[in-house]
Amino acid sequence: MKIQLNGIQDERFVRPLTHITQLFFEEADLHFEHIDNPELIVDIKIHENQNIVTANANATHQLTTQTYQAEFQQDVPSNATEKEQFKLVKSTVSYVFLTVLQEVTGMVQQWGILTGVRPTKLLHMKLQEGKSKEEAHAELREDYKIQEHKIELMQSIVDRQLKVIPDLYELGKEVSIYIGIPFCPTKCAYCTFPAYAINGKQGKVDSFLGGLHYEIRETGRWLKENNIAITTIYYGGGTPTSITAEEMDLLYEEMYESFPSVEKVREITVEAGRPDTITPEKLDVLNKWNIDRISINPQSYIQETLKAIGRHHTVEETINKFHLARTMGMNNINMDLIIGLPGEGVKEFQYTLDETEKLMPESLTVHTLSFKRASEMTQNKEKYKVAERSEITQMMDLATNWTATHGYVPYYLYRQKNILGNLENVGYSLPGQESIYNIMIMEEKQTIIGLGCGASSKFVHPETGKITRFANPKDPKSYNEGFKKYTEDKIKILNELFDIQKSHV
Numbered sequence: 001m002k003i004q005l006n007g008i009q010d011e012r013f014v015r016p017l018t019h020i021t022q023l024f025f026e027e028a029d030l031h032f033e034h035i036d037n038p039e040l041i042v043d044i045k046i047h048e049n050q051n052i053v054t055a056n057a058n059a060t061h062q063l064t065t066q067t068y069q070a071e072f073q074q075d076v077p078s079n080a081t082e083k084e085q086f087k088l089v090k091s092t093v094s095y096v097f098l099t100v101l102q103e104v105t106g107m108v109q110q111w112g113i114l115t116g117v118r119p120t121k122l123l124h125m126k127l128q129e130g131k132s133k134e135e136a137h138a139e140l141r142e143d144y145k146i147q148e149h150k151i152e153l154m155q156s157i158v159d160r161q162l163k164v165i166p167d168l169y170e171l172g173k174e175v176s177i178y179i180g181i182p183f184c185p186t187k188c189a190y191c192t193f194p195a196y197a198i199n200g201k202q203g204k205v206d207s208f209l210g211g212l213h214y215e216i217r218e219t220g221r222w223l224k225e226n227n228i229a230i231t232t233i234y235y236g237g238g239t240p241t242s243i244t245a246e247e248m249d250l251l252y253e254e255m256y257e258s259f260p261s262v263e264k265v266r267e268i269t270v271e272a273g274r275p276d277t278i279t280p281e282k283l284d285v286l287n288k289w290n291i292d293r294i295s296i297n298p299q300s301y302i303q304e305t306l307k308a309i310g311r312h313h314t315v316e317e318t319i320n321k322f323h324l325a326r327t328m329g330m331n332n333i334n335m336d337l338i339i340g341l342p343g344e345g346v347k348e349f350q351y352t353l354d355e356t357e358k359l360m361p362e363s364l365t366v367h368t369l370s371f372k373r374a375s376e377m378t379q380n381k382e383k384y385k386v387a388e389r390s391e392i393t394q395m396m397d398l399a400t401n402w403t404a405t406h407g408y409v410p411y412y413l414y415r416q417k418n419i420l421g422n423l424e425n426v427g428y429s430l431p432g433q434e435s436i437y438n439i440m441i442m443e444e445k446q447t448i449i450g451l452g453c454g455a456s457s458k459f460v461h462p463e464t465g466k467i468t469r470f471a472n473p474k475d476p477k478s479y480n481e482g483f484k485k486y487t488e489d490k491i492k493i494l495n496e497l498f499d500i501q502k503s504h505v
Contacts, residue, residue: 055089219449
């Protein structure tokens with residue numbers, strides 16, 4: 001679909017309007033200037049005065065000569081900053097653009113104009129501002145065009161999060177820790193995380209772990225000196241259980257020695273997502289350090305699918321390692337499933353759900369496949385045939401009904417660009433088994449310090465909520481060459497952040 005968009009000159013509109021276009025057309029060319037032979041021409045006019053911003057859209061399909069119109073306006077608060085004013089203009093333009101594309105295609109976008117990652121964060125903000133649920137829901141419907149059942153999902157998740165963490169809004173004076181281990185047995189075709197095949201890389205592993213121990217020691221020293229408590233600790237990657245049992249043991253010992261009051265941390269999670277990395281020796285180490293929340297991720301129970309996406313383990317191994325972990329004391333196991341993997345439809349996904357029922361993990365995260373730009377799958381799309389939008393939606397409905405039937409409740413969600421069916425990823429758990437870290441990372445109510453390769457830190461100002469991001473390099477070589485500098489840089493940011501906090505106390 002070749003689309004000519006008239007009336008928009010500001011380059012700040014390019015990204016959001018391109019994202020909206022991609023919700024409707026897998027292959028679309030959106031042009032902000034005159035082109036030859038466009039299939040659709042959309043004219044947008046923006047009217048601004050001191051109190052109201054209005055946008056009008058007129059779309060003409062060149063093949064059918066059919067026309068479509070939309071208008072939307074929003075009030076502009078008198079005290080709005082220039083940035084806030086533009087945000088209102090952008091959402092107003094996005095609203096009319098999405099409206100005419102819905103009319104052109106007959107497709108309804110359940111998330112409306114939202115293309116961001118964290119819908120529930122928006123609802124949290126509105127409730128924190130003092131709005132009632134009814135007022136907040138009305139704004140989500142009217143200003144963002146979000147469908148009612150998605151608003152209900154958002155509200156149920158917000159309610160669950162506040163039940164799990166009643167002091168969620170007061171945790172800005174604590175931090176959580178993310179520790180990234182950038183190694184896996186092999187790299188999955190859909191993956192863009194820092195994940196390097198570990199075989200034959202022991203030299204890089206040793207160097208990396210030396211840097212990681214340094215980061216943990218120096219960060220722990222700063223936390224102790226400034227009397228900052230830790231809410232949660234999360235080991236991700238990569239696959240943190242790719243390293244040896246001895247290396248894991250030394251790493252957790254460093255954690256306990258360096259971080260303040262680890263015994264008071266609310267939750268420690270270690271991803272063991274690849275079942276081919278789980279051994280009795282590694283589970284013994286987890287038990288030794290009182291870590292019983294892990295992830296064992298099947299993604300699918302179809303062996304052909306695992307082979308196609310580069311997961312070199314068997315379905316039987318996933319099941320056996322789950323039972324091994326359970327018998328060795330792992331009392332809070334999460335499993336990940338992915339909707340829309342290559343070659344899978346409703347029948348295959350139902351089979352995966354049936355197999356999951358035999359295990360009943362404490363929590364289950366249902367992902368919808370996203371074609372991430374840097375993944376092998378995106379680079380070679382012709383090799384990976386995936387289901388149509390309607391079938392993807394059916395699979396999500398299956399997951400929703402299955403989890404409800406089996407006593408799971410949704411407790412966090414996030415969305416991604418290029419996600420199939422414009423749907424979402426939802427974390428479900430049995431009540432009381434929710435991951436606190438997953439809530440903290442999604443709702444951005446506190447600082448999360450990222451340590452290790454590819455770890456991203458988010459420094460959240462405890463008063464204003466302003467976020468400063470800092471990312472460690474993704475490749476082990478760069479990390480190994482500069483971990484001292486990255487640690488110093490993060491501690492400098494922490495000093496500024498918490499000095500600001502103290503000045504307001």
